[in-house]
Amino acid sequence: MGNARVTCVMAIRSIALALLLCVAAPALPAAAEQTPGQKLFRKRLLNDRGVKPEIKRVLRNGGFVDRDIRFGDLTGDGKSDALVLVNEGGSAGRIALYVYSSHPPRNDDGGGGDELRIRYKNQNLYRARAKLKQTSAKRPNGAVVYKTPVYDPGDELNDPGAMEVVEVRWRPRRSRFGVHSRRTVDRVRSRFCADSGEYCTKTIKTAGGRIYLEIRSVTLSGRYTLCVTPPEGEQECRFFTLRRIGDRFVSRVGWKANFPDGGPGRYRVVWRLGADQLGPALGFRRG
Numbered sequence: 165m166g167n168a169r170v171t172c173v174m175a176i177r178s179i180a181l182a183l184l185l186c187v188a189a190p191a192l193p194a195a196a197e198q199t200p201g202q203k204l205f206r207k208r209l210l211n212d213r214g215v216k217p218e219i220k221r222v223l224r225n226g227g228f229v230d231r232d233i234r235f236g237d238l239t240g241d242g243k244s245d246a247l248v249l250v251n252e253g254g255s256a257g258r259i260a261l262y263v264y265s266s267h268p269p270r271n272d273d274g275g276g277g278d279e280l281r282i283r284y285k286n287q288n289l290y291r292a293r294a295k296l297k298q299t300s301a302k303r304p305n306g307a308v309v310y311k312t313p314v315y316d317p318g319d320e321l322n323d324p325g326a327m328e329v330v331e332v333r334w335r336p337r338r339s340r341f342g343v344h345s346r347r348t349v350d351r352v353r354s355r356f357c358a359d360s361g362e363y364c365t366k367t368i369k370t371a372g373g374r375i376y377l378e379i380r381s382v383t384l385s386g387r388y389t390l391c392v393t394p395p396e397g398e399q400e401c402r403f404f405t406l407r408r409i410g411d412r413f414v415s416r417v418g419w420k421a422n423f424p425d426g427g428p429g430r431y432r433v434v435w436r437l438g439a440d441q442l443g444p445a446l447g448f449r450r451g
Contacts, residue, residue, distance in 0.1 A: 198228065198229070198231075199231060201229075201233050202228060202229040202230075202231060202233070203229075205229045205233065205246070205248045205264075206223055206228070206229045208264075208280075209223060209229070209248075209250065209262070210223060210224075212282060214282055214285065215262075215282075215285075215287070216260075216287045218287075219250055219259070219260050219287055222250065222252055222253075222259065223250065226252075226253040226254075227250060227251060227252050227253045227259075228250070228251055228253060229248060229249070229250060229251070230248070230249040230250065230251045230258060232249075233246060233247065233248055234246070234247040234294075234295065234296045235247070235296075236296045236306045237305060237306060238263065238265065238296070238305055238306050238307070238308065238333075238334050238341075239265055239267040239305055239334045239336075240305035240334065240336070241267050243265075243266055243267070245263060245264060245265040245266075245267070245283075246263070246264040246265075246280065247261070247262075247263055247264075247294060247296055247308055248261070248262045248263075248264060249261050249262075249292065249294060250262075255291075255321065256290055256291060257290070257291040257292065258289060258291065258292040258293070258294070259287075259288075259289050259290060259292070260285070260286065260287040260288075260289055261285065261286045261287075261289060261292060261294055261308075261310055262282050262284070262285045263282070263283050263284040263285070263308060263332070263341055264280045264281065264282060264283070265280065265281070265283040265341075266279060266280050266281075267283065267334075267339075283340065283341050284308070284332055284340075284341035286310070289310070289312055290312055290313070291312065291313050292310050292311065292312050293310065293311045293312075294308060294309065294310035294311070295308075295309055295310075296308060296309075297309050297331070303333075305333070305334050307331050307332060307333045307344065308331070308332040308333075308341075309329065309330070309331050309332075310329075310330055310332075311327045311328065311329050311330075312327065312328050312330075313326075313327060313328075314326040314327060314328055314348060314451070316395055316428060316429035316430055316449065316451075317395050317396050317427070317428070317429045318395055318396055318429065318430075319429075319430075323351075324351065325350065325351060325352070325429060325430045325449050325451075326348050326349060326350045326351055326449055326451065327348070327349050327351060328346065328347070328348050328349075329345075329346070329347050329348075329349055330343060330345070330346050331343070331344045331345045331346075332344060348451060350369075350448070350449040350451075351449075352367075352430055352446070352447035352448060352449055353444070353446050353447060354366055354367045354368075354369075354446055354447065354448065355367075355446070356443040356444055356446060358442075358443060361382070362381060362382060362383055362384065363379060363380065363381035363382075363383075363384055363442060363443075364379070364380050364381075365378070365379045365433075365435050365442060365443050365446060366378050366446065367433055367446050367447065367448040368416075369448055374418070374420070375418075375419040375420065375448050375450070376416050376417065376418055376419065377390060377392070377416070377417045377419055377433055378414070378415065378416040378417070379406065379414070379415050379435050379442070380412050380413070380414050381406060381412065381413045381414075382411070382412060382413070383413075384406055384413055384437060384442075385406045385407075385408070385413040386405060386406060387403055387404070387405050387406075388403070388404060388405070388406060388415070388435060388436065388437050388442075389401050389402070389403055389404075389435070389436040389437075390402055390403075390404055390417055390433070390434075390435055390436075391433070391434045391435075391436065392419065392423045392431055392432070392433050393431065393432040393433075393434075394424070394425075394426020394427070394429070394431055395426055395427060395428070395429025395430055395431065396426065396427070396429070397424075397426045399432075400423055400424060402417075402422055402423070404417055419431075419448070425450075427450075428450050428451055429449065429450065430447050430448075430449050431447055431448050431449070431450065432445050432446075432447050433445060433446045433447060433448065434446075
């Protein structure tokens, strides 16, 4: 095992970029025993002038290069690139992300195209998660996709109201990495259907940001109660009516027109028929 690790480290330094030593490393906590890959990239980060002093300070005081170093061809040149994250070692989790590539950018500074260097970085993350997106016929090179939590008032540390998802891709014409897309994904349950098929409830957020609260049923009709609880406030309930549309009874309620705006955050929605609650509480998020 010792000879194998030495061989792998030499392969990294010669930019063979196989870096399979990470696969062969024992599954121990990253902070307890670092793999050769972690040690190598830690040294590179500490010696790189483009790495923020705050990140270097973290690496010297309990932080570490995350054990899960990912490899793949992100530039389409047939060579492997590396996705490296820095873990703060505490509740902040992964706080920085770096893409190492040997693909030479335009107006290369003389370092040569065969040396791994940082071609993309985000050094202002919090509790980030990242992965490499697989190549496809339409996109011969892969992508980096990373997520960070979006917290609303009252959210627990491990239960953010949403996640921001960013996709980073290589831009051949500009010869550099750039953000391909950025979106926010709400983390709320927005749909429920009874096992019997008798009714379905859902919260709907349109592309324009309008929010509707809907119930559909094959048997239920007439008056029902709809209750909405804002992020930091008291529950408000209103009466509405299920009316026949075709072979169904339907009620779609515009939230903003019928309930008070409790500010940004996650809202809880409950439908009731008499004293009975119809399914679990659903929700929507107003960012």
